[in-house]
Amino acid sequence: MRKIILSIIGVVLICLAFIFSKNLIANKNKPKPVKEKVVKTVFIETVKNGPIKIIIPANGSLVAKRRVELFAEVQGVFKPSGVLFKPGQTYSRGQALIRIDANEYYASVQSAKSNLYNDIAAVMPDLRLDFPDVYPKWQNYLNNYDLDKTTPKLPKMTSDKENYFITGRGIVSSYYNVKNLEQRLSKYNITAPFSGILTEALVTEGSLIRSGQKLGEFIDPSIYEMEVALSKDYASLLKVGETVSLSNLDKTEAYTGKVTRVNGSINADTQTITAFIEVKNSNLKEGIYLEANLNAEEVADAIEVDRSLLLEGQEIFIVKDSLLDIMPVKPVYFSETKVVLKDIPNGTVILKKPVPGAYAGMLVKPFKSKTK
Template identity: 20%
Template sequence: MKRIVTVLAIISTLGLTAWTLLDNKKAVEAKVYKPDADQKVGVRTATAEFRNLSEETQFLGSFSPNREIEIRPQAGGQILQLPFEEGQFVGTNHLIAKLDDEQLRYQVEALQVTLEGYQNDVRRYDALVKGDATPAVNLERAQLNIRATEAQIKQLKKQIANTTVTAPFSGIVTQKMVEKGSVVSVGSPIAKITDISSLKLVVDVPEKAINQFRVGQSLPIQTEVYPNIRFTGRISMIGAEGDAAHNYPVQITVNNSTANPLKAGMYGSIANLNTLKTKTLAVPRQAILGSAKQPQLYVVENGKAILKPVEIGATTNQYYEITKGLNPGDQVVTSGQINLQNGTLVTAQ
């Protein structure tokens, strides 16, 4: 009897649990939003039509110096002369710094005395060897001493020459790093010289436009500091590798002007007229969905949004050329696609 009561209790409990779960399921389903299949979604549309896709694209960059170098001496010592000021123009081989070379000159003088002694030994040994009064090895040793001493003198003279530091090219001293009387070591920076007789404008060009440029091509350059003046530059380099955003560096060299001087760091831009087909079927960029390899768009047909694959060609900042999948006059959705599925009823604005 007890077993029957226990079984009935378990069955009652399971039945109550099942009823509770079913009731909760109905309550949850009642709260879930179910879109009305007959409700129309408001969207904005545009007409696919033939357009003249041509635009002038501006690529902005900044000017960098033609050449720039930090002057570093190949010798160390105290600076005795520093005949320049920051901002001064210096020509090629202009004296930048003169280091103390007194100790080196003393060493050269001592070696020259030693050399003179070896030369006298050679003359004496030469006479004695001819008279068989001394072995020839003494003469050879004296000759080798002369060669070794001459090599030491050359080395010291090279070190003395290194104490005179000159400018390798003409330019402006843009940074003075030491003062007269300072003690510098080999390789310590003394000054920075910048050559802006010509400048390099580096701009980043996107992948879709990089093939419109070539090395040696002349381009007009516009600057913010001289908005009404056009400079002419020539492409000197096109990058072989793009960055993560698929932009490629293009370097344009422009000669500086005395009447309208440019400075490194100024902004400049190049204008490239990208003329496409005079008449091509195009839609606004906002209409395209998906990736560039598999573009899609919604076309409004009989009050419904129909998702269609298309093929795109040339692009501008506002339009995509459609090469396949669309007809002139088709109404394409340009806004509201997030609320659409294939076949959704729409009302076009």
């Protein structure tokens, strides 16, 4: 019985071995699968060189081009007037901003003017006798002398004798003393140098004003300037008179400005150069933050592409016979997202968007949009 069982097991093992060997022979002759070549689809564009405007982005806040800080040069009490000295108050050119009580000083000025009149009147008899030819003009001067008006200029002296005589009597020194007092008297009234608006008021009517005290600030709201700091690399590109496009941070308002001044020196600490942009618009206010795009210059025979397409060795990928290749280029200007390139022949096919893992010799095919 045992021999029969062993014989059956042996026959089964021989059969299994035969089947296994047959499968091995069949698999050995089966051809291996061929890997398909991966062809990436890429976005391309054909180079067409032309003029490219270099636009330099900048930003800054607006400051009134004409502004005056008001300071007192005399002391006295701020006299009330018909217009309140408050921020936001508008004034016309020549209108009084501040009137300081000058009654006491005015009296001293009138006294000095009276003394000058008396000094001239005292020498009139001598002039009639010794200088009859100049007497009429001095008499005419006295006739037109008015204590309530600004002291007129002394008559012109035509000879040395007349000059010595008048000067020796102290008339010339008295005249200039009066003019000095009148000049200081005018400082008790501060008038608007131009039509504008008061932006800061540090005193109120009735308060005592001291000499040297700051009273406020006055600006012309019709014209503003924006100071921008640009890299020194753009120093040779900036031109006075260039038009500048301006916008607010939300891009909801657009304005047009003009480069009026460019600083002649470069900041040693920041290595930047300062440019000033003038802008006029009734909607603008001092302190508004704006963004500017300055047209620096125009580069001929160039193209503008994304900075991500430029390789480290100043090269870009081109498509040639469905393969990627590398071409050296000459960058002439970098912005935050773009770069301006030269030395690329017209008709060259370049990538429009970067391809991950791209290398020279890579097989690609251009993307074709489906048209209905």
